[in-house]
Amino acid sequence: MPNLLSNIVRNLFGKPATRRYPFEKREPFAGTRGHLEIDPDTCIYCGICSKRCPADAIAVTREPKTWTLDPYRCIVCGYCVEVCPKRCLGMNAAHVRPPQSKPADVV
Ligand code: SF4
Numbered sequence: 001m002p003n004l005l006s007n008i009v010r011n012l013f014g015k016p017a018t019r020r021y022p023f024e025k026r027e028p029f030a031g032t033r034g035h036l037e038i039d040p041d042t043c044i045y046c047g048i049c050s051k052r053c054p055a056d057a058i059a060v061t062r063e064p065k066t067w068t069l070d071p072y073r074c075i076v077c078g079y080c081v082e083v084c085p086k087r088c089l090g091m092n093a094a095h096v097r098p099p100q101s102k103p104a105d106v107v
């Protein structure tokens with residue numbers, strides 16, 4: 001019984017155990033890869049990232065110049081960042097809110 005009372009008092013007046021997401025954000029843990037980002041101004045649309053991606057998550061076309069990522073396929077391995085000859089891909093560890101709906105072409 002004394003344990004129960006002390007637990008109740010601690011929970012009533014102590015700091016909350018959970019975070020008020022999304023109002024309070026946590027800094028990413030060390031080593032977090034986050035998500036893939038591209039600098040479209042530097043990309044030459046060579047398609048190397050698409051060919052090397054083990055998850056087939058990137059689609060590149062030269063004409064018209066398009067680069068698209070399927071976030072539901074990407075396993076965040078970072079291999080495309082390593083192989084890009086223009087260094088225009090990078091991992092951003094910042095938290096992003098999940099999409100509210102799937103793109104129409106993803107099944
Ligand atoms: S490898 Fe780099 S430069 Fe080539 S298409 Fe991919 S992101 Fe663009």
Ligand code: SF4
Nearest residue numbers: 053074075077078080
């Ligand atoms: S991080 Fe890995 S899985 Fe994601 S797009 Fe790049 S190579 Fe593909």
